[in-house]
Structure formats: structure tokens, C-alpha cells
Amino acid sequence: MEALDLARALIRRASVTPADAGALDVLEAVLKELGFTRHRLRFGEVDNLYARLGTEKPHFCFAGHTDVVPAGEGWTRDPFSAEVKDGVLYGRGAADMKSAIAAFVAAVTRLLASGQPKGSISFLITGDEEGMATDGTVKVLEWLKARGETIDHCVVGEPTSVARAGDTLKIGRRGSINFQVTVAGVQGHVGYPQKAKNPIPVLAELVTQLANHKLDKGTDHFDPSTLAFTTIDVGNPATNVIPAGARAAFNIRFNDRHTPESLTGWVRDRADQIARQSGCEISISAKTSGIAFLTQPGKFTQLISDTVAGITGQAPLFSTSGGTSDARFIKSVCPVVELGLVGATMHKSDECVPVTEITALTDIYAALLAAYFAKPPL
Numbered sequence: 001m002e003a004l005d006l007a008r009a010l011i012r013r014a015s016v017t018p019a020d021a022g023a024l025d026v027l028e029a030v031l032k033e034l035g036f037t038r039h040r041l042r043f044g045e046v047d048n049l050y051a052r053l054g055t056e057k058p059h060f061c062f063a064g065h066t067d068v069v070p071a072g073e074g075w076t077r078d079p080f081s082a083e084v085k086d087g088v089l090y091g092r093g094a095a096d097m098k099s100a101i102a103a104f105v106a107a108v109t110r111l112l113a114s115g116q117p118k119g120s121i122s123f124l125i126t127g128d129e130e131g132m133a134t135d136g137t138v139k140v141l142e143w144l145k146a147r148g149e150t151i152d153h154c155v156v157g158e159p160t161s162v163a164r165a166g167d168t169l170k171i172g173r174r175g176s177i178n179f180q181v182t183v184a185g186v187q188g189h190v191g192y193p194q195k196a197k198n199p200i201p202v203l204a205e206l207v208t209q210l211a212n213h214k215l216d217k218g219t220d221h222f223d224p225s226t227l228a229f230t231t232i233d234v235g236n237p238a239t240n241v242i243p244a245g246a247r248a249a250f251n252i253r254f255n256d257r258h259t260p261e262s263l264t265g266w267v268r269d270r271a272d273q274i275a276r277q278s279g280c281e282i283s284i285s286a287k288t289s290g291i292a293f294l295t296q297p298g299k300f301t302q303l304i305s306d307t308v309a310g311i312t313g314q315a316p317l318f319s320t321s322g323g324t325s326d327a328r329f330i331k332s333v334c335p336v337v338e339l340g341l342v343g344a345t346m347h348k349s350d351e352c353v354p355v356t357e358i359t360a361l362t363d364i365y366a367a368l369l370a371a372y373f374a375k376p377p378l
Helices: 003-011 023-033 098-112 137-147 199-212 260-278 299-312 355-374
Strands: 037-043 046-053 059-065 088-090 120-126 153-156 168-170 175-184 226-233 245-254 281-290 317-319 336-338 352-354
Touching (some): 003 355, 153 355, 175 260, 352 355
Antiparallel strands (some): 046 120
16 A cells, blocks of 8 residues: 555544554554554553564564544644545644645565565554553553564654755654642731731743742753743632632743652752742642653764765754654663654644655655664664
């Protein structure tokens, strides 16, 4: 099956997290024809697919997801019709990342036309990347570990490119922590503020201190870490009442100078100081959704860079910007790099990708597989 045909077949399956809607059935059928051994793995409400061709080393894995975000509003065409118009493929998942999956399948097909390589190729495809990411890649990796299977190198097909396929590689990602802050004061009448403990100025002081603090100046491969408040909420409709509590939420995107423990400790220290000074109680809760990681530039990243340059004529930029991806889980297993299509329209209405870009990415993947098995970067 050609990459475009497979991409359209996948897009027509409305696989909004956690629903699979038959998307993995489509992919599994194609991989069966190519000779892959397939395992459908369901954890909780999530369907996943692990398929492998070969048993020897080196083992090259392609990881990705068939689940997509809801279509939302503002589309000028059916988001699941996979319409092609004026050389552009439209549909939810066209950029993120069903077309990349299709491109890699087409690249494998091309490689196998000249014989099976000495080594193994696998697909690790989840239906939980756009959701909580608890019953997808993490669980499949645990399943592989229990079986004693190892992966040597991995490419994740996230839409990492900026202007054209292959112009940017993600060799790492920032970590992410979401914080919830609650300040508990004492409610009272605004005419007698001395009889109350107003939580709002206390929260405002904490917000100011945290927001004004520069976490770092960045590193060789990472931009400076950032802290951004996302909400401040008192929920007090009365004009003559000092409220009993105030709440806020913020996110920290951090580089490899920090750990979740160090950042959480810093936030709690600031909160404790202000709580002692104010007499109000401040509680902090934190949830880490990703830890900063970096695939150090070396043989693997150079192989990918050289391959891309050979196809496009320009070496790609190494980047660690953006949000999180399932590469944050795979990095604990093997070196991982993200390489995919342009992400400008992902999660937007009229998500789309030029057909020529799908072809270009297929060429890159095919050249990468050939180069990898010709001289594995071990």
C-alpha cells in the first residue's frame, strides 16, 4: 500500500482517544502482509499494537500513535473523510501523526523489496498518546521488558518539522510539572479586615515571587526553563466578604538542569516562607507529566542527520523545544529521536499536509532504514 492510501485509510477511522475505531486493524492488516509478527495489547480502555519483523540485532523501532484529539469546530470539510484537494491531504491526524505512520510502513515496504535486512524492525503504536498516556507506550514497554525484548534505537514519528519534512529533529524534550496552590485564610467582613486572614494578598505574593524568578539561563541543548500561571481563582461573588480561600495553578517546563524533586522542593520552600509570614496555610500539589531528557548527539543522531541531508540537501536542526511526547518514556529504554512532518496544523481545524511532504518523509525513512542496517550505530 502506498503511503497516501494508508494515511487516508487511517484518517477515515475516527480514533479519538481512547477509541480505536478500527485504526489499528487497518495498520495490522498491512503489517501482516509484510510478514510482521503482531501483538494487540489492550490495557484499560486503550488498544495498542506491537509488531516486529525479525529476531536479530540491531533492533530499530518506529513508535507513534493512531489516536487523535477531537475534531473540534471550524472545519471546512469532514475531518474524517481524508479528502485530497490541490495536492493536500486534509483530516484529523494528517499531520499528527497518521501520515508519518503510513510513510514508515511505505519505507519498510521499499526496504523489503530488496530483501529482509540483518536485524529487526518493529512498530510500537499506541492509542493513548493524546490522552493520559498511562495505558499506552508505558505499558507496552513494560510488556516488552517482561518478555526480555530490547530495542536498540527508536524514531518517533511526531510532527517535529517546521517548514518541510526533516528540517528539525527532536533529540530531547523539556520536562513538565503542573502545580495546584491553595491558600487557606479566615473569612470575615470587609469592614473588619483585622478579624480575618485574607488569602488573596498571600497568594498574590507567592504568584509574584514565583513568576519573577528566573529558573536558569538554558543549557547547550535546551532553552531556559519557564514558569507560567494558568489560573487564579477565588470564586467569591460577594463584595463585602473576605474569602476563606484562594487558588492558583501553574506549569513549569524545565530543562535538564532540574528534576521534579528539586523544583517541587523550591516551590514548597517559597510557599512555606510566605505561610509563616502571613499566618495562612498554603498547600501545594504537583503532578509530573514528563522529565527532561536528552539523546546526546552521537552516532545515531549523526546517522539521521546525514540521511536527512542526503535527501533534502540540508542538515536538520537539533531541537528540544515543544511539549511532551511518548519519547519521554522510550528514552529510558534506548536512544530516541523524533522525526516527522511539519506540525503547523496539528490539533487545528482543517489539519492537513501536502502529499509531497508525505512522499519526502517516506524517502527519508527509507534512506534511514537502509543506512541503519548497512552500518548500525552501535
